[in-house]
Amino acid sequence: MGKMCGKRWLPFMLAACLLLAALAGCGNREKEKVTVAFWSDQLTERYGPYLQESFPEVDFEFYVATNSTDFYRFKEENGSLPDILTVRRFSLSDVEGWRDSLMDLSGTEIAASIHQSYLRSYTYSDGAVNWLPTCAEVDSIVINQPLLEKHGLSVPENYEEFVAVCRALEKKGVRPFLSNYSADFTCMELLQGLSASQLTSQEGREWRQLYESGQTSRLSEEVWLPVFQRMEEFLDYTGAVPSDVGLEHQQVLEAFRNGEAAMIRGTGNEEAIRDSQAGDVLLMPYFGDTQEDNWYLTYPAFQVAASARAEESPERRALILEILETMLNGEGQKHIAGGHNMIPYSKSVELPLSEGLSHLQPYADKNRLYIRLASSDMFSISQQVVQGMIKGDYPDAQSAFDAFNQAMSAPKEEKPPAARIETAYPYAFNPQGGSPAASALFNSLREILGADLLIGQASNVAGDIAAGDYTLEELGYLTMGESSLGIFSCRLTGEQLYRYVEYLLTTPGKRGSVCNDSTLYVSSGFEMEVKREGKGYALRKLTIQGRELEGHYDEGQAFDKGRLYELFLVGDENEMQREALAAAGVEEYLQVETTFKLAIAGFLAEGRQLCAPTDYITLE
Numbered sequence: 264m265g266k267m268c269g270k271r272w273l274p275f276m277l278a279a280c281l282l283l284a285a286l287a288g289c290g291n292r293e294k295e296k297v298t299v300a301f302w303s304d305q306l307t308e309r310y311g312p313y314l315q316e317s318f319p320e321v322d323f324e325f326y327v328a329t330n331s332t333d334f335y336r337f338k339e340e341n342g343s344l345p346d347i348l349t350v351r352r353f354s355l356s357d358v359e360g361w362r363d364s365l366m367d368l369s370g371t372e373i374a375a376s377i378h379q380s381y382l383r384s385y386t387y388s389d390g391a392v393n394w395l396p397t398c399a400e401v402d403s404i405v406i407n408q409p410l411l412e413k414h415g416l417s418v419p420e421n422y423e424e425f426v427a428v429c430r431a432l433e434k435k436g437v438r439p440f441l442s443n444y445s446a447d448f449t450c451m452e453l454l455q456g457l458s459a460s461q462l463t464s465q466e467g468r469e470w471r472q473l474y475e476s477g478q479t480s481r482l483s484e485e486v487w488l489p490v491f492q493r494m495e496e497f498l499d500y501t502g503a504v505p506s507d508v509g510l511e512h513q514q515v516l517e518a519f520r521n522g523e524a525a526m527i528r529g530t531g532n533e534e535a536i537r538d539s540q541a542g543d544v545l546l547m548p549y550f551g552d553t554q555e556d557n558w559y560l561t562y563p564a565f566q567v568a569a570s571a572r573a574e575e576s577p578e579r580r581a582l583i584l585e586i587l588e589t590m591l592n593g594e595g596q597k598h599i600a601g602g603h604n605m606i607p608y609s610k611s612v613e614l615p616l617s618e619g620l621s622h623l624q625p626y627a628d629k630n631r632l633y634i635r636l637a638s639s640d641m642f643s644i645s646q647q648v649v650q651g652m653i654k655g656d657y658p659d660a661q662s663a664f665d666a667f668n669q670a671m672s673a674p675k676e677e678k679p680p681a682a683r684i685e686t687a688y689p690y691a692f693n694p695q696g697g698s699p700a701a702s703a704l705f706n707s708l709r710e711i712l713g714a715d716l717l718i719g720q721a722s723n724v725a726g727d728i729a730a731g732d733y734t735l736e737e738l739g740y741l742t743m744g745e746s747s748l749g750i751f752s753c754r755l756t757g758e759q760l761y762r763y764v765e766y767l768l769t770t771p772g773k774r775g776s777v778c779n780d781s782t783l784y785v786s787s788g789f790e791m792e793v794k795r796e797g798k799g800y801a802l803r804k805l806t807i808q809g810r811e812l813e814g815h816y817d818e819g820q821a822f823d824k825g826r827l828y829e830l831f832l833v834g835d836e837n838e839m840q841r842e843a844l845a846a847a848g849v850e851e852y853l854q855v856e857t858t859f860k861l862a863i864a865g866f867l868a869e870g871r872q873l874c875a876p877t878d879y880i881t882l883e
Contacts, residue, residue: 294322329744341729354638355475396563405529440501441524451645459558459633491660531604680732682867694882702876719833738864753852763847775839
């Protein structure tokens, strides 16, 4: 009887065991990996942690890209396009050649959440939508209202009144308007902003869609000649002189604060607006012939797109769309804005504005926000032509228009290879060793500098390193694109080194903060033992040349805790490194003249190969 009972229950027991095994397998299933390329390291500061908290089931791999669609073209050509792409400098025309590698977001709820008047700027002539905008920076004319009132003048409300104010100020010895014409974006934004009403006309929108879809590479005379005529008038009325082309933003801001200039080009985050306690520094629109022709120029904090690889499975596609929706919803855009003056392009999102931007709200309500046309050509050629107009190279609007068209039609120069990388290295982080790509670059930098010890953040290495030929520009794509990343050196004890690394691992909310495995630091010349603790990390041990530095310093330890080491570090001085060194008791340090990007590019251009990666971290 007992045997009969055992046989009868055996199938059920086997089934139960299989079910338990399956459930155990589900519990141990690896997280879904999603690679996100951020256009700036400021996004790892607050936006990365936001995504981590929103999707605990996702293994995010973050790195900082170059703010250029050419960077992503290069990644696409080498088969390493990230799952989610972000970029600030953007035009549909710059990505038209490889847009089939991106998801088509037309017809999705995310695309439908964007006001149609703005979505039009992201729609190809065949109806495809691959990129969507996040919240916008607002660019226009910053006015010192008390200075105008001091001279008996009112804030202008249209172009005719603006011209009258300029003439009156010039007679009183005050520069009516000043700007940093040395910057390509200033030249481009003034050229377009002053004629936003013209560029948003039916003819202007039709020309833009042709240009963005790659169907024309020339300016339309009907649309663009009036743009150059307005620019010519503007430069005349505002008293622009040849020396203005060398002005930097801080010089312009200083003249504005000192009352030497009444108006400047700026954004909603302009220091002068933030510093104004009474809200009397105003961001007024680019003036048109009437108030109805006034527009604000805008550009998204960044554009976002997704790799078409997400289409390989319905589950993967749904996850990527959910992440994109989270990036663009109200909470996501608040993390982007960070309390600064930004406005949403989305229908259901509201962001607060300061008193100095009170004039903006009615324009936002009426969708009178022009999204700049920001192709690579528009940046570079606008700078060339607007500076030429100021210097007298182009004496009238027609010659400036012709010069712009000539530059747009010029054949693109093919850039020769500057170096060849023989060995490819993956970026993916391994708990037993770290990121091979990041280690290869930081080991190479340590060799370049002749350093004993070196440390930098893995996410400052821009993803996988492909084997093959590189132009000089493409060598720059190996590292993050921003110029704020410096190299510093200091002398410190083993105990101070421990405290310094500990600060890097545990301090949130800064450029250089660690928010997940892919943003951990890379050491060269020493090894780290790190442990996960809750949502963060704790340093357990450092090993230098076989000597172990523990977290607690007892008298009986084998190493000399007072021994001095020379450390080179890569990072942002103001946002992280100064405080990290101070927390370790290091007050003196020096900045190296070169940068991470230039040092690596120069090293490879000399015909050298990247140093082999080493196991620099053990993560428990």
